[in-house]
Each structure stands twice: as structure tokens, then as C-alpha cells.
Amino acid sequence: MSTDSKRNTVADPRYAPGTVYRRLLSYVWPHWRMYAFGVVGMLLYSGSQFYTVRLVQLLAERLSVGDHHILKWLPLMMMGLFVLRGLGDFMANYFPGWVGRQVIKSLRTELFAKYMTLPTGYYDRESSGQMLTRLTYTIELLAESVTNSVTVLFRDSITVAGLIGYLFYLDWKLTCASLMVAPLIAAMVRGVNQRLRRYSARIMQSVSDVTRVAKEALDAHRVVKVFNAQRHLAATLEAANERNRHSNMRLVSVRSSSNPIVQMISVLGLATMLYIAWLRIEVGSMEVKSLATYLAALMLIPEALKRLMSVVGPLQQGIAAGADVFTALDTPAEPAGGERVMVRARGEVEFRGLSFAYASDRPAVLDNINLRVPAGSTVAIVGRSGSGKSTLVSLLPRFYDPSAGQILLDGIDIRDLSLHDLRAQMSMVSQEIVVFDDTIRNNILFGAQGVSDADVEAAAFAAHVSEFVADMPLKLDTPTGDRGMQLSGGQRQRIAIARALLRNTPLLILDEATSSLDTAAERHIQSALEELVKNRTTFIIAHRLSTIEHADLIVVMQEGRIVETGTHTELLARAGAYATLHRLQFNV
Template sequence: MTVTNRPSLSSRALYLRILRQLRPYWKVIVLAFLATQLAAMTEPMFAWLMGPLINLNFSSQAAQHVPAFLQPLADWLPHSPAGQGVSPWLVPSLIVALFLFRAATTFFSEWAAAWLSNQLVLDLRQKMYERLLALPVSYYDTHPAGLILSRIANDVGAVTQAGISVLTVLLKDTLTIIGQLALMLYIDWRLTLICLILLPLAGFSIRKVGQRLRGLNRQQQQAFGDMMQVMEEGVHGQKVIKVFGGQRYEALRFFGRANRVRQLAVKQTVASSGNSALVQLLLSIALAVVVYYAGLRSAAGSMTAGDFMSFITAMLMLSQPVQRLSRTNESLQKGLAAAESVFGLIDEPVEVDVGQQSLVHAGGQLQFRQVCFRYPHADRDSLDAISLTVNAGETVALVGGSGSGKTTLASLLPRFHDAGAGDILLDGIPLAHLPLATLRQQIALVSQDVSLFNDTVAANIAYGCPDASEQRIREAAEAANALEFIEQLPLGMQTIIGDRGNRLSGGQKQRLAIARALLKDAPILILDEATSALDSESERKVQSALERLMQHRTTLVIAHRLSTIEAADRIVVMQQGRIVEVGPHMALLQRGGAYAALWRAQFQEGHHAT
């Protein structure tokens, strides 16, 4: 597996970039922030109410303990049955009102967080998929599909943990901690200092564990991508696996990848749980010391029972947000590691597209001038000084053994790859001078490995021509010899053909691809071994459709079966990236060179097969 190595961004840079993705939704963020603030304020308020609750219900001088701003409410509520003291409903009423307010603000803040999280997932997935569609073919050559799918399906969800969930918890719990500490300082600053002494130790633990979790999450993303790759290969290669008895091998291969994911998940849990345990230990030590000294101060008359209760309540409630913040660090590091993966894909360089010359409908003349090309990490050129002119409307067949360069040469036309040296011209215009969309509009492709989509027959034929009328689609299907089998399908043109067209035969897939090319009506046609995997009956129908498709078009035919290209205007024979012979079929046979040798070899193979 090849993975792009990029400099690791700092946590701050990654987090700021996540937040920039949310900038368009700043109004929702502001409302969520206000709701979170209000919800956070309710916790220290509840702790503070414990003081009046104790003093009003357990003190002989209850009225003296009513805070001034509560006195109007105390006077309004009915007093005790004996007519002495304040109403016993005062503090309970405030507690109920406080929790109703807390429920409303918490509901709104959680709704806003969920809305923002899902919007962030949608935006990032859309950006990633659009970037995938714009990446060069070389990217797919070096990045397994499983890793790519894992990034879009899995990593994006983890980013929201850093983008929204962590931000919500961070804001709410930080405000809660500040509020509780302020209340504790107000009640007794000496006892509060005891708690503050232990906070740096908790912060140091959280920081160290965060670094460990960040590394583990990077490894888990890689492991998850490896597991997805094995799964994808198992699904798409299930026929080969069954025939060759590879079930046990594939099961063991998957177990190895899945077990690696499990091991890393356990390591993350151990690191996170260890950190939480340490934080809880520090809090318990602080609580024990505070309870001891608070008892001494209360016995000495320096602290009322209500103040003691408020202080202890605030301290106990302080432990929950502190623990949540320590656990939040796990989500933050996981989200930041995922953000590295997500933004790494979004930042991948797209296909070079600087052409500005317009071209409405090409005539179809192609010129290759000393074209060279070498794949990355290859030890020799796949194309070596290729020079060839293909006239408009001419059919030229490229033949040669495996690795001769014929498919590579054809792939340079739509600029799936760019030539390392030399020039390729269309109607005298260098391909690099044309925008990619303009260039590819002039080209249709029919290959052995037909790419169909899990959609209707009509949608697959009209792919790239969404405005095509039903009549035009039908005419293209008829010209491709596909209408006969289409009309026998359950819903005709509206039949869903399945994943990669798996509900159709090989010949039917090819005829749909030909119908798609016919509907596009491009002046240049590339046929990449379009009939090599078909039986005789299917080949006859497909070949007939191809002959209609090739009329009045410049056609490059990559062929393995030489019998299918006898009618080509010229045949180009390639060996090790070079052109060794060019000419029509009969002339090349009479010459007795490389083409004649290929012909004899195939004729003998066919003779022995019969």
C-alpha cells in the first residue's frame, strides 16, 4: 500500500481548519454557544442552592438565611403552617425551575450540535468525493480503494468528534468548572486552593495521554483501510475465491487485518481509561482533604452547614466535567488524526488543467511526435520516441505483446497520463492547450472492463448526456444491437442493472457501452480489447455494433484477437514501447515481419484449440 507522506499539522492548525469548515453556519454556532453557556451556569447555581436549602430547613433562624434577591419570592410564597419562617416551597420551587431551564437549554444546544455535526460530515464528504473525481489516474494506481473508502466512510465521522462534540463539551464543561470554582472561592478560598494544587497534575496526565492517543488513532485509520481493502477484494473476487478454494486463506487474511484494528482499539481504551482513573484518584484525594478541613472549620463555627453543603456539592459536581474533559481528549485526538487523513485527501493535487483553447467539434486528426512515457518507479520507458499520425476518420489498430505500450499510448489521448516528453496534437492543437473537459468531450471509450453503474439501463446509456431524449436513447440502443435484450428485461429501459451491471451478461454489458458511445457521438473513439472476453455469438453482435460506431470516426483499436482488426486502415505493431511496423493487414503479412509472426502464433493456437 502506498500512502502519501505529508508533514503532520499541529493540533491547533488542524482544529482551526475544522472550525473554518463551520464558518458558513456561524449563526447556528452562536445560538448553540449561548444555549451551552446558559446550560453550564445551571450546575453551579444548583450547588449554590444547596446552602439556602440546608439553612432554611435545618436552621432555627431560617429567615435570616434567605438571600436578599430571594426575599420577594419568599414573601410571595405561602409560609409554613405554623406561620413561622419562610415557605418550605421556596428552594424546591427554585430547583424545579432551574432544571426546567437546564432541560430547555441543553435540548437546544444538543440539537444544534447534532445539526452542525451532520452538516460538517456532509460538506467534508462532498468535498472529498469531488476531489476524488478530479484526481489523476496515477493516484488510483498507488492508493488502494479500501483506504480511499475508509477515509470517506469512517474518518469523516471521527472529524465531527473534534469539530462539534468536543467543542460543545469543552465549552460547557469549561464554563461549568469555572462557575463551580468561582462558587467555591466565594464560599472558602482556602479550601479551594487545595483543589487547585492537584489540577496541574491532571492536566499533565491528559496531555501525555493525548499524544499517545493521536499516534494510536493514526495507526488505526491505516489498519481500518487495510481491512476495508481485504473486504472489497473478497466481495468483488468472490467467484475466483470459490473456484480456487481461497475461502480459508481470505478468512485468515481478513482476521489478521480485523485483529489489528481490535488491538489498536484496546490500546486506545487502556490509555484513556488509565488517564480517567488517575484523574479520579486525584479528585478523590482532593475531596478527602477538603472534607477533613471543612469539618474542622464547620466545628469551629467558621462555616455554616449550608455553606459546607454548597461547597461539597460544588466539588462533587466538579468531578464530572473534569472527567468528561479527560475523556474528551480521546475523542479530540481521534478526530484530529482523522482530520489529517480527510484534509490530506482534500489537499491532494488534482489533474493539471491549464488549457484555454476552445474546440467545439474536432475533425479527428491525431499526431504523436517523439512521445515518451515512463510510469513512476519503472526501470524503463513504457513508450520510447513514438511518432505516428492518424488521419481524421481513419481506423488504426495497435497490436503487440503484453507490456508493448499499446494501452499506455491510448491512455495518453484523454490525458489519463501526461507524456514525459514529446507532443500529442489533436487537429494541430497540443492536448495540454485544451481544457480537460473540452478534450474528453471529443473522445468515447469502450473497453474490455466495462464500467456500468447501479442504475437503469436508460441512465447508463445516457451517462454523460443527461438531456438525451428517450427516442435518442432508444436509437443508440438499437444501433448497438442492444434493444432486443433490453426489451426482454422486466422493466425495459427502466430496469436496474445491479452493481457494475452484474445482472447482465458480458456481451450485454459491451453493447450498453457501445450504445453509450454512440449517444455521445464523439469524433474520436478508443476501443480497448472490446471483444476479447466474449463468446462467438456475443462477439458477432458486438462486432456488428462496433462497425456502426466506428463509421466516420477516428478510431484507435487495441486488439488481442488479430482477426478482429483485419479491416483496419492501418495496423501499428509495437514492441517494448516502440513502433516496429505500420501498414494494412495484407501488406504486413506479406512482409513476413513481427505482425506476420503474431498472426501465425494466433492461427496455430486457434488451430490447436479446435
């Protein structure tokens, strides 16, 4: 979370502690029946404790009058009581625990589903480490606050309220005197709560920093090795790790000092009350016996307060975690697009007066782009790095929406199409690693529905995947390893091409799809690519101009503008920007 969004979270009434807690409880509510079993368990447990005391009393009474008969039944009664007590203990832990895990599971499912619908801009802002931390660590913090804490809060608040009521009944004047410290305790608890929430937020931030640093280092382990950067990364991790320890210690110190402080404040009340009682006994307006009864009830309060204070920490951590999770859940999803459905596009694409900036305060990355691409043709986009080529094609699947102008697919503004249908018209092969830790077959399938084995094999064959798979013992069912690391760059690229072939979409985007390959490997998959671009509208972005010479149209971009369009021969003849690029590359 950036400092900005943190400030927003604090100020936003949607994430005020009470609101967050009520929202958390709304996840508990559907399971209230299971929770009720937990409450029954609690009653059983405390009931059996009470009866154990009664039993001992009874025993003492009977034995004192010489009645030994009870000893015969005692073992059985004790066993019965302990069975009930054990059962109660089990139920009081198991059922709230069950509800807690259920709440965590549904929140996790909901959060992941949300992640899948977030706009691309969100991923640009928030690190994947942070998003992972929320899904794994932060959500776990909610468990305590929706299980044990609820139980204790409920039970011991009632205990305290009941005891205070009883004290009022016994002697309201004395009770008023001892309750003078209550506002002090309330103010102190409020302060403690605030600090607990603040430190919890810092801890979550530091855990996500640790995750981010570690994830980057692990993903880039080869670079780390070859640059001997282990020390540098260890130092980066150490900083985040130390922040984590520090914030945790602040939390621990608040947690461990809060109960002693509360107890010390409450002893003030006790002392005041005792002094007044003494004065009254001196003047004869109070009996010693009634003081004893009063004290017995009063002394039960600190114990209940202690239990209440012990859940304040987990509760506030849960609320801080809840605020973070709910903020993510409330982030608006990508627009679902328009109403218009599209089964299969012909593939005619037109950019009309298109401009785009990544943020309103950033300079325009695309400036008044006008381009018509006939269905089925191949367009190559060339230009220096940073000229806006990737940005231009990323507007097609609506990763971002233009700031001005429009994109038409078969004459329809793509914003009028349902987002699902729009994306079903295109596949994309890019330079990024696109292989998941699964089998090669599942990587080609990638969730595609209604596809036969023969289709997969045909795609694998056309993309020259079959060729390298033939040497593998498990063929297409060979696992690829984390991010496909057990494969070469070229093999990964061919899997990506097979995946695109299998989807057989009318639109295809190849963004530097072959730039991670050397020339020999590129030539090798050239025929796979030729297979891929057949009969579909294709946008190719490539550094190596040799791969695009046969394109139907070449578009040259410079600083977000189209400066030249034409075929390879036309553009060479014009001796403009393309000719310059060509000359630089081929040294002619």
C-alpha cells in the same frame, strides 16, 4: 496510507494537531448561529440546575421557620424548572448535533468532489477500500470532535480557569502549592493525546484494510467460490480484524486510564495543600472556616477535569481523522489543461517523439513513439501483452502526461486544450466492467445532457441493445444490478458501445473492447462496432487479429516501441512481427 505518507503526515506542519483542529473549526464557523442556540441551551440547563439547588435551600429555610405557604407553589415552580431544564437539555444536544452533521455532510461532499478530480496516478497508488473508508468511516469520527467535544472543552476549560482564579483570590499561597501538580497533569495529558492520535491512525488504517479485503472478496465472489478460497480470505480478513481490535483496545485502555491517573495526580496537590493548611492552622495563621470555603471551591475542579478528560479521546480521534481527510483534500487535482477551447475536433491525431514512464525511477513504458493518424481513419494497435498498447491510448485523455514529446489533436498540443474539452472529443470502451447499478437507459445516458429519448433508442438499436432488451419486461428501464451482474458480458459490452455511440465523439478508443466475448458473441456485435467506427478516428486494441484486418493502419508494438506500421496485406507481405503474430494465432 503507506508508511511513507503516514510519516509525511506527522512531520508536515499543515497537519499538526492544532492546525487541523483550527481547520475543522473553520467548517463549524459558518453555522455559529445554530451553535449559539446550543450554548443558550447549555446555559439554560446549568442555570436550572443551579436554581433547583436554590429552591431546595429556600424550601428548607422556609419550612424550618414554620412557613408552609411555599409548599403550595412548589409543584408549579418545579414543573417550570424542569420544563426549562428539558428545553435546555434538548437545545444543548440538538443544535451542536445539527452543526456536526452539517460539517460532516459538507466535508463528505467536498471529499467526493476531490476524488472525482484526482489524477489517475493517485488511484493507482491508493486502494478504493481506503478511499471508501475515508468517505464513510473516517469522516464520521469528526462528528464528536466538532460537537460535544467543543462544547465541553469550552465550558469546562472556563470552569477550571474560573475556579483557579477564585482560589488565587481566596489564598494565593495555598493555590500556588496545590498548582504544583499542574505541570505534571499537563505533561501526562500531552502524552495521552499523542498516544490517542497514534492509535486512532492505526484504527483508521485497519478499518480500511478490513474494507479493502472485504470489497475485493465480495467483488470476486465467484472466483472465491470456484477456487474454494473462503478460508484463505477469511484468514486475510481475520488478520486485519485482529489489528483493528488490538488498536481499539489500546485506545480504550488509554481512554479509561487517563482520568483515574489525572485524578490521582491531582490528589497529590490536594494532599500538599491540606498539609500546608494544617501547619498554618497549627501556628494560628489560618482559620478553619476559610479552609472550608477554600476546600469547597477546590473540590469542584476534579469533576470538571473528569469531563475534560472524557472528551480528550473523541477530540484526538477527530484530529487524527481530520489530518487524514485534509491530506486527501489537499492532494493536487488533475491539471485543468490549457486555455484553448475546442467544440468538435476533426480528429487528426499525432504522437510526436513520445516517451513515457509510470514513475521517474521506473523504466520507460513508451519509447519515442511517432505516429500520424488522419482524421476519420481506424488504427489498430497490436502487440504482445505488456508492450504498452493500453498505456499509449491512456495518454490521449491525459490519464497520464508524457515524460517527453507531445500528442497533437488537429495540430494542437493536447496540453493546451482545456481538459474538459479534450475529453469531450473522445469516448472509450474497454474490457473493464463499465455498467453501473442503474437502469439500462441511464447507463447509456450516463449523464449526457440534451439528449432525446429517440437518440437513446437509436443508440440502443445500433449497438444491438434493443435486441436483448426486447425480452425484458421493463425494456430499457430494466435495472442492471450491482456492476451490471444481471447481464451477460456481451450485453454489458453492448451497453458500453451504445453509450459511446450516443456521445458521438470524433475520437473513439476501443481497448480490448471485445476480448471478454467469445467469437460468436463478438461476431454478433461486430456490426455494432462497424457502426461505431464510421466517420471517426478510432484506436482499436484487440487480441483477435480477425477483428482488425480491415483497419486503415495497423501499428505493431514491441516493448514500448512501434516496430511496424502498414495495412494488413502490406504487413503480411513484409513477413515481420505482424506476420509472426498472425501465424501464431491462425496456425498457418
